[in-house]
Amino acid sequence: MLSIRPGQLTVRNLVKSFASSQEVVQVIKDVSFAIEPGQFFTLLGPSGCGKSTTLRCIAGLERHERGYIAVSGRVLADSETREFVPASERGFGMVFQSYAIWPHMTVFQNVAFPLHANRRNHRFSRKEIANRVEEVLNVVRLDQLGDRMATKLSGGQQQRLAVARALITRPELLLLDEPLSNLDAGLRDHMRGELRAMQLRTGVTTLYVTHDQAEAFSMSDVIAIMDSGNLVQQGAPREIYSRPSTAFVATFVGRTNLLSIVRPPAPVRAGTVSVETGIGPVLVNVDNNRQVGQGDSVVIRPEDVQISTQAPASGSGNVYPGRVSQPTFLGENVELEIEVRGEILVSRQHSRFKFAQGDEVYVELPVDRCIVVSGAAAGVGSHIRGAAAEPASPDRNAAV
Amino acid sequence: MSVIQTAGSSRGSANLLRLVAWIREHWISVAAAVVLAWIVVVPLVYLIIFSFRSGTAAAPGDWTLQNYALVYTRSLTYEALGNTLIYTVMVATLSMVIAGALAWLVERTDMPYRGAAWVMILLPIAMPGMLSSMAWILLLAPRTGLINVALRAILAPLGYDAAVGPINIYTMEGMIFVESVRGSTTLFLMMVAGFRLMDPALEEAAATSGARTFYTLRRVALPLMLPMLLATWMYSFIGTLDDFETPLLIGLPAQVYVLPTVIYFTAYLSSSWGLASAYATIFLLIAVILVIIYHRVVLRRSEQFATVSGKAFRPRRIELGRLRWPALGVVIVYFAMAVLLPLMILILASLLPFYRVPSMEMFGQLTLANYETLFSNTRVLRSAQNSLWVSVWVATGTMTLAFVLAWVIVRLRVPGRIILDSIAFIPHAIPAVVVAVAMIMFYLSPGMRWTGLYGGLIVLSLALVTRFIAFASRTSNAAMTQIEASLEEAAYVSGARKPLVLARILFPLLLPAFVSGWIFVAAHAFRNLSVSLLMSTPQNELISVTLYDLWERQADFSMASALGVVLVVGLAVLTILARQLIARGYSGNE
Numbered sequence: 001m002l003s004i005r006p007g008q009l010t011v012r013n014l015v016k017s018f019a020s021s022q023e024v025v026q027v028i029k030d031v032s033f034a035i036e037p038g039q040f041f042t043l044l045g046p047s048g049c050g051k052s053t054t055l056r057c058i059a060g061l062e063r064h065e066r067g068y069i070a071v072s073g074r075v076l077a078d079s080e081t082r083e084f085v086p087a088s089e090r091g092f093g094m095v096f097q098s099y100a101i102w103p104h105m106t107v108f109q110n111v112a113f114p115l116h117a118n119r120r121n122h123r124f125s126r127k128e129i130a131n132r133v134e135e136v137l138n139v140v141r142l143d144q145l146g147d148r149m150a151t152k153l154s155g156g157q158q159q160r161l162a163v164a165r166a167l168i169t170r171p172e173l174l175l176l177d178e179p180l181s182n183l184d185a186g187l188r189d190h191m192r193g194e195l196r197a198m199q200l201r202t203g204v205t206t207l208y209v210t211h212d213q214a215e216a217f218s219m220s221d222v223i224a225i226m227d228s229g230n231l232v233q234q235g236a237p238r239e240i241y242s243r244p245s246t247a248f249v250a251t252f253v254g255r256t257n258l259l260s261i262v263r264p265p266a267p268v269r270a271g272t273v274s275v276e277t278g279i280g281p282v283l284v285n286v287d288n289n290r291q292v293g294q295g296d297s298v299v300i301r302p303e304d305v306q307i308s309t310q311a312p313a314s315g316s317g318n319v320y321p322g323r324v325s326q327p328t329f330l331g332e333n334v335e336l337e338i339e340v341r342g343e344i345l346v347s348r349q350h351s352r353f354k355f356a357q358g359d360e361v362y363v364e365l366p367v368d369r370c371i372v373v374s375g376a377a378a379g380v381g382s383h384i385r386g387a388a389a390e391p392a393s394p395d396r397n398a399a400v
Numbered sequence: 401m402s403v404i405q406t407a408g409s410s411r412g413s414a415n416l417l418r419l420v421a422w423i424r425e426h427w428i429s430v431a432a433a434v435v436l437a438w439i440v441v442v443p444l445v446y447l448i449i450f451s452f453r454s455g456t457a458a459a460p461g462d463w464t465l466q467n468y469a470l471v472y473t474r475s476l477t478y479e480a481l482g483n484t485l486i487y488t489v490m491v492a493t494l495s496m497v498i499a500g501a502l503a504w505l506v507e508r509t510d511m512p513y514r515g516a517a518w519v520m521i522l523l524p525i526a527m528p529g530m531l532s533s534m535a536w537i538l539l540l541a542p543r544t545g546l547i548n549v550a551l552r553a554i555l556a557p558l559g560y561d562a563a564v565g566p567i568n569i570y571t572m573e574g575m576i577f578v579e580s581v582r583g584s585t586t587l588f589l590m591m592v593a594g595f596r597l598m599d600p601a602l603e604e605a606a607a608t609s610g611a612r613t614f615y616t617l618r619r620v621a622l623p624l625m626l627p628m629l630l631a632t633w634m635y636s637f638i639g640t641l642d643d644f645e646t647p648l649l650i651g652l653p654a655q656v657y658v659l660p661t662v663i664y665f666t667a668y669l670s671s672s673w674g675l676a677s678a679y680a681t682i683f684l685l686i687a688v689i690l691v692i693i694y695h696r697v698v699l700r701r702s703e704q705f706a707t708v709s710g711k712a713f714r715p716r717r718i719e720l721g722r723l724r725w726p727a728l729g730v731v732i733v734y735f736a737m738a739v740l741l742p743l744m745i746l747i748l749a750s751l752l753p754f755y756r757v758p759s760m761e762m763f764g765q766l767t768l769a770n771y772e773t774l775f776s777n778t779r780v781l782r783s784a785q786n787s788l789w790v791s792v793w794v795a796t797g798t799m800t801l802a803f804v805l806a807w808v809i810v811r812l813r814v815p816g817r818i819i820l821d822s823i824a825f826i827p828h829a830i831p832a833v834v835v836a837v838a839m840i841m842f843y844l845s846p847g848m849r850w851t852g853l854y855g856g857l858i859v860l861s862l863a864l865v866t867r868f869i870a871f872a873s874r875t876s877n878a879a880m881t882q883i884e885a886s887l888e889e890a891a892y893v894s895g896a897r898k899p900l901v902l903a904r905i906l907f908p909l910l911l912p913a914f915v916s917g918w919i920f921v922a923a924h925a926f927r928n929l930s931v932s933l934l935m936s937t938p939q940n941e942l943i944s945v946t947l948y949d950l951w952e953r954q955a956d957f958s959m960a961s962a963l964g965v966v967l968v969v970g971l972a973v974l975t976i977l978a979r980q981l982i983a984r985g986y987s988g989n990e
Contacts (some may be wrong), residue, residue: 060892094890165890
């Protein structure tokens, strides 16, 4: 087994722009975070949010304008002191989206290259190199394939080879840039589990970048959501899903009902308050340090929206009469669009429940499931939001 | 006061330190930029400066406009400009018509033996320009030309009894004919590419609307291809402007002067270097303007049309019916004129003890003596050795510089890379004779004369590197953009520094492109006459110059033919070997 001493990464106030011929675009606005030793940390966000650029700044492949990057106390880049350690001196392992397997080398040569490249720090003997390559090929289960040309490997094998190459120097930090996005769906699910298992076995501190929430949820210890150059929320997967802090996070992660608050309540310290929305007053719990204001929204997940044909006897209070406008059978569950006062709410129910279009129903929104977030739906009428640009897939919420 | 001074100087030294640190970090880019400036910018700037001075190259005199005044008052200038215009326009048009017809037959009709036709049309690439001019002189010289002799024999019963003619190669028409036939091959490849980019659905749509074949051709196909045709025409125009060999071999005896030959004899034969510099500067200006128009306007327009459908189509072929075999005949006639006849007359001439008016008796005198003399001639062997040395080093130097430049421009994203890219492109616009004159002026100048490099193989090689750097730079940029950046980034992250990344990752990946570019440059450096003739001294004579000398000054046509045949065979064998090598290189990388 590889003996890796996991490192600790600190990123503070990172700022980075790209200048095109017409304009200067700030792709990272002011990003700070820390990764603890051994953690699997994921930057999750839509394309163009700056997550890959953040990773490339940490790798030393991009030069940021402002900010501070250090690993285990070793300063890698600091705009104050103009310090900058080039990528070749940082000693990280990195897996690229395209794998970047060198096509003119064998599997063995690919994996051994970082050891050759680091000769100035430590001269490995032939035997040491052979041992370490064998060891790391074992970790990724590519032993026996050392002599094969790298291009003769299958997609999944190339991906594992890229991981092996990234691990051969026993790096303090492993950087993964959308490593699964080039695989087809079945293999992707499989490699997800395998990558996480490998990370747990080696204990390497890992920074993972992806736009796929299923990957983020299933693998990470900590997820940080990025949106247009800002880090908007950071937390454990379950926390991100169940307690989103902004409308963006709520809609980017999973499917969501988003109700704009039209009239905020009188200021309260904490406890349950009633806010006015398009479907009427909604009771929500408010933390003691949060002010609910105009422009905020109430968020509730479709699986939390309860439906019954009779009015609940002694409900919590968030009960609204509505009509099923569009039932969709999805196999294991049904998704119902319910019209309440002209607004559409989505509810997901077990498929044993049968509803038809036009059924009169009562909708209940449990108070502890109604979350107040800042920001509102992007456009009028688009209260139901799914993750952008991705069709609803059954495995979307599988991990929750 | 002293405090301020200290602060100022420490800031100055901090800036200096920063500059030193920057150069240390970017030393590869800096080195490439310096070399490029040295071989492209410095000689050209010196040429332009010298054109405004009196005196000789070794001892420039006062500033003067005398050179330009002389250019403008000489009637030869206007005659040459007029000739150049007629020559380039006619060659561009004629070779485009030939190439267009051939490309259409091969790509769009059901002509038989299209595979063999491809080979027949592409073979002339192996024929150096100087040799096809020589061959056509042997065939069509007014008194001794084989075809003329035969024609006179045929026409004699009809009352033709002159000792010359009826055809004279030593005319503007002769030049245009030889150069058009020779220049069609490259254009053929461009036109075939253009035909393939055309979506057959566009024509089929016209056909289903009821249009007949030739109406479709005229109203749909032709307008669609117009930008491509214009680009091809202009490419040929610029190439012909630069052409030196046909105007030298046919034009000089015919007293038809074009700009390159005017510069050649102003500089070389009459040693008026100031005047030659002024001509060269004017020529440079014309060429640069044309190349800018070509790239900014014409090429961009044709690319716009091409991107309408970026992929290659296999279009429907037009059925020629009874014209199928005559169509193949057209290709065979072209092949005969471009390769077969020239090669046959060269072989015949090389087997004669001395060349004279062809007759039946000469077949009894055939001998291999010329080849024996050739291989025991120390001058020939020496210049062959020089040519080999020069082409190996020029090819290696040009391709290495081009690949480092491509890396700097495409990948390292160093500030100022656009300027580097433009400088590497300038030589594309510089006519060969201008490169030669600029290099001679610069290395003869008081500042450079002490190096003793002038007249040697090194300066000649540098001039050839300048000549080919634009081509090499374009192909390397294209190859470099094919290599995904992450392949290099993965090496950096692995701990490799730039030299190791260049040697272990980039170089092996780019090797096939490097080798094919190398072969192209080596072959063209080997056969080059324009630069090597202008710059030739007894110390640096290349095989092409020896060949020209045998032909022109010693008038030993048989020996010249023998050397020509050896060259053609050698170049052909080399090209075939190289192609095999490349093919294997590519498949190995698959």
